[in-house]
Amino acid sequence: MKTTIGFFLTLSISGIAYFALHAKPQEPMSTSDKKPNQPEKKVVKTEAEWKQTLTEEQYRIARQGGTERANGEVYKQFKQQGGGTYYCVGCDAELFSSKVKFDSRCGWPSFYDPSKAKNIKTIPDIDGVRTEVKCNVCDAHLGHVFTGEGFDTPTDKRYCINGTVLKFVPDPKTDPQTK
Ligand SMILES: [Zn+2]
Secondary structure (H helix, E strand, O other), rough: HHHHHHHHHHHHHHHHHHHHHHHOOOHHHHHHHOOOOOOOOEEEEEEEEHHHHHHHHHHHHHHHOOOOOOHHHHHHHHHOOOEEEEEEEEOOOOOEEHHHHOOOOOOOOEEEOEEEEEEEEEOOOOOOOEEEEEEEEOOOOEEEEEEEEOOOOOOOEEEEEEEHHHHEEEOOOOOOOHO
16 A cells, blocks of 8 residues: 555656646746737627617717717716726727726816727817717717827827716726725
C-alpha cells in the first residue's frame, strides 16, 4: 500500500515539476480572450416595425429626429445613475460609458467622448449649423455634438444626447443603486 501511495505521490510531484518547467509564461487574459472587434451588423427596419418596437417618444426622437424636453424625467434619472454603460434603444449597440458622462447643466445627458466610436456617426445636421449624432448601427437620431465650448473635459466635446434613446445598464461593481 505504502509503495502505491509513494508511486502516485512521485507521479504527481513530477507532474507538477513538468508543468512548472514547460508551462508558458502567463499571458494577460484580456488580450487573448477578447474577440476581435468586428463591425456591427446594420439594423434595418421598416417604419411600421420601428413603431412596434419603440415607444411613441422613442420613435419621435430616434426615427424622426425629435428632441426630448430639457430637464425632463429621463434627465433626472440620468443624473442619478452611477457606473454603467449606455446602449442604443433601437438596436442595443454600445454607445457611451458612464466614465465619459459629465454635468454640462444643459438639461440633456452629456458625454465628452463616445466609448466605441464605431457605433456613433456624426453628420452635418439639416439645419446647416449643428452636427448630428446618430447610431451607426440602426441610424437612430441620438442628439448633437458641440465642440470647443470651454468645458473642462479631455476633449471639450459635448455629445448632447436624448436620454430617451439610451438604455442604461448599470455595472454592479460601480453603480451604488444596484447594491
Ligand atoms: Zn442603434
